[in-house]
Amino acid sequence: MFAWFERRIDPYPTDTPDMPPRSLGKFLLHYSHGALPWLISLALLSSVIALIEVMLFSWLGEVVNRLSDTPRDVFWQQEGARLAMMAVVLLIMLPVLNLLGSLILHQSLMGNFPQRIRWQAHRYLLRQSIGYFQDEFSGRIAQRLMQTALAVREVAMKIMDVGSYVLIYFLGALVLAASQDWRLALPFLAWATGYGVMLWYIVPRLGHVAKAQADARSAMTGRVVDSYTNIATVKLFSHSAREEAWMHDGMDSFLRTVHRQMRLSSAQDITLNTMNVLLVALVTGLGLWLWTEDQIAVGAVAIAVPLALRLNNMSHWIMWEFAALFENIGTVRDGISSLALPRQVVDAPNARPLVRGPGEVRFDHVTFRYASVAGEQPLPILDDLTLHIAPSERVGLVGRSGAGKSTLVNLLLRFHDIDDGKITIDGQDISQVTQDSLRAGIGVVTQDSSLLHRSVRENIAYGRPEASEAEIADALRIAEAHGFVPGLSDSYGRRGLDAHVGERGVKLSGGQRQRIAIARVALKDAPILILDEATSALDSEVEAAIQSRLDALMEGKTVIAIAHRLSTIAAMDRLIVMDEGRIVEQGSHTELLAQNGLYARLWSRQSGGFLAADAAE
Template identity: 80%
Template sequence: MFSWFERRIDPYPSNAPGMPPRTLVGFLLHYSRGALPWLILLGLGSGLIALIEVALFGWLGELVDQLAETPREIFWQMHGARLTYMALVLVVVLPLLNMLSSMVLHQTLMGNFPQRIRWQAHRYLLRQSIGYFQDEFAGRIAQRLMQTALAVREVAMKIMDVGTYVLIYFIGALALAASQDWRLALPFVVWAAAYGIMLWQIVPRLGRVAQAQADARSTMTGRVVDSYTNIATVKLFSHSAREEIWMRDSLDGFLQTVYQQMRLSSLQDIVLNVLNVALVASVAGLGLWLWTNGMIEVGAVAVAIPLALRLNNMAHWIMWEFAALFENIGTVRDGISSLALPREVLDAPDAKPLLRGPGEVRFDDVTFRYRGIEGALPMAVLDDLTLHIAAGEKVGLVGRSGAGKSTLINLLLRFHDIEQGRITIDGQDVSRVTQDSLRAAIGVVTQDSSLLHRSVRDNIAYGRPDAAEDDIARALRMAEADGFVPGLSDSYGRRGLEAHVGERGVKLSGGQRQRIAIARVALKDAPILILDEATSALDSEVEAAIQSRLDVLMQGKTVIAIAHRLSTIAAMDRLIVMDQGRIIEQGSHAELLTQDGLYARLWARQSGGFLVSDDDGKTEAGG
């Protein structure tokens, strides 16, 4: 029975995730689609339970009058059938309804509903552009994802469950009191009006505070994650005290929202206690006065006073439920600001997978600008750039920092869309093929190749998940990683390929991380290979050992290499010299030296193979 209800909602829908609406109602409906029938069923169940509970109070009043008016010897004869009917409702129907509501609530919705939201939102975020993740703390995004999933569930369930129950219960209670005597309904009407005004004044404020609190909580979490992720930098610069001050600022910002929330909570508690006392006193006093004057029967008093006491007990629960509702609405609004953002880079509607070919790359009249600071015009990073790289050609990119080398690579990978021009691979426009197939055809080893906090095997097989053990072993040998991997171990006793490498690979040295990254790309075996400072983390001895392996890796591939250490790319088929988003020189190493241009100056100034600042502040090669 439990498993049947647990299977009513698919927590992992396979349909492609779309951008959620940025309006509150639209956002809630977007993420409630798969759960909506069960939310409606939950609301219907709560409404029926409320009607039955109110009816039981009415039956109680009738029973009191019947006990007072009917002789004992004929009581069961006169009222036995009705009593049996009410007993069945109380003993059978009400428990069954409560069981159904409980199953829908706990088995169907509580776990599956937020899990479905997390799954859909996570899949959408995974397809966001690189720029999206560069603008936010990773911890802040993760916090908002988790908070928003729970908040959407709570808002939807409170509206359908608590909202329906409270609305029907109060309407039923008011109708029942009025059915005894219209004057008995007056205290309930006045109380409801005052209660509504209090909700209207206080609860929205709680919602606004909750939204500010959710934002402050996300910021606080983001700062904690940022400090821990960069703990080596914190310790290297002896800035523990500075991190404490930075963290305390966000902690205090969060604490101030808690103070505001608690002040409003205390205020609502005080006002509500006054209203509740006034309701019970007025109903009891009015009921006794009407009974004393013979205007109502004792059963009416037996109905009205318990109803007032029941509302008295419910009032605090209702207030906290509404406060929690608006608090969760505030959290949802905060989540919308991160989760309901359009993707900057989208697959074309008719995008087809890239057909793998020999790997010819063309940049035709490409112009690109990064987004500038608001109000400022961004400068062009690439300006009308044209470049043809033949299939199988090995090309090195050279230039000062900011010349546009990395931007060129990012545009080929379509991390950003160009403003004008065209980029093609084997004649196929990269903007017209799917992003996944495009990047699957390009292997990249970057200067800072971070690893996943998983096993060495998982990190290497990330290049080709279906790879056989022999393929993984060959990739390890090619990257000169087979010497240290067997000796790796982690705190859980896992060794070798099963050892976990820590967040971003922190348990490995820079050289070890780089070699695992190279093995991963070797296993991927893509026709186009990008080396962005691929050996920068290796010492000279290891670099010399692996350089021959990289030569093997590059065989038969189109290669684009970036290196500040010019000696590592001097042997490329062609060197492309860039400056301020333009190609200013190109040719072989020997040809460029004879031109006596920028490359010749960079080469002449090299000492140790790194770029240094010139007198005018520009970066050139030197020691």
């Protein structure tokens, strides 16, 4: 029985995730789509249960009247059928309805519903542009993803379950009181009016505070994660006290929102308690007065007073449910600001997979600007750049920091869309092929190659998940990593390829991380290879040992290499010298030295093989 209800909502839908709407209602409907039939079922069950509970008060009043009017010796004979019906409703029907409601609530909705939201939102975020993640804390994004999923569930369930129950219950109670005497309904109407005014005043303010609190909580979590992620930097610069002050500021911002929330909650409690006392007093006093005037039966008092007491008990629950509703609405609104953002780079409507070829690369009159600040026209990072790289040609990119080398590589990977011109691989416009197939055809080793917090084997096989153990071993040898990997271990006793490397590979040295990253790219075996400071993290001895392996890795591939240490790329087929987003020189190492231009000056100014700063330039 449990398993059947647990399978009613698919927590992992396979539909391609679309951008969520930015309006609150549409955002809720977007993520409630698969759970909507069960939310409606829960609302209908709650409404029926509320009606039954109100009917029980009506029957109680009838029983009290019969007790006062019917002789004891014929009471069971006259009232037995009515009491039997009450017993069936109370002992069978109501428990069955509550059972169904509980199964839908706990088995179908509580777990699967938020999991479905997390899965859909996570899949959408994975396809977000790289700039999205550069502008936010990763911990903040994760926090918003997790808390928004729960908040959407709570908002949807409170509206459908609690909202329908409260509405039907109160309307039923009002009609029932009025059916005994219209004057008995007046205290309930007055109480409802005051209750509504209080909800109108306090609850939206709680919602605004909740949104601010959710944002402050995300920021606080982001600061914690940022400090822990960069703990080595914190310790190296002896800035524990500074981090404490930074964290204190974040926590204090969050605490101020908590204080604002608690002040509103106290005002709510004081007002509500006063209203509840007045409701019970007015209903009891009015009921007794009408009974002494012989205008209502004793059963009417037996209905009205318990109803007032029941609303007294329910009112705090209702208020907190509404407060929680608006708090979660605030959290959802906060989540919308992060989750419902368009992708900056999207596949063309009819994009096709990149057809792998020999690896010819062309940049035709490419101009690119980063997003501008409002009212300002940014200078181009690449300005009308044209470059042709032949298949299997090895090209080195040279230039001072900011010349546009890394931008050129990022545009080839289509991390950003160009403003003008065209980039092609084997004659295929990269803007017209799928991003996944484009990047699958390019291998990249960067200066800071981060690793996943998984095993060494999983990190290397990330380049080609279906690779065999023999192929992984070959990749390790190419990267000169076969010597240290067997000796690796982690705190769980896993060794060698099974050892986990820690977050971003923190358990390995910089050189070890880089060699694992090179092995990963070697296993990928893409026709185009990008080396962005690929050996900068290696010491001279290891770099010399691995250089011959890199030559083997580059064999038959189109290579684009970036290095500030010019000696590492001097042997490339062609060197491209860039300055201020343009190509200013190109040729072999010998040819460029003979030109006595920018490359020659950079070469002569190197100290220890690195580009030196030149204030005059």
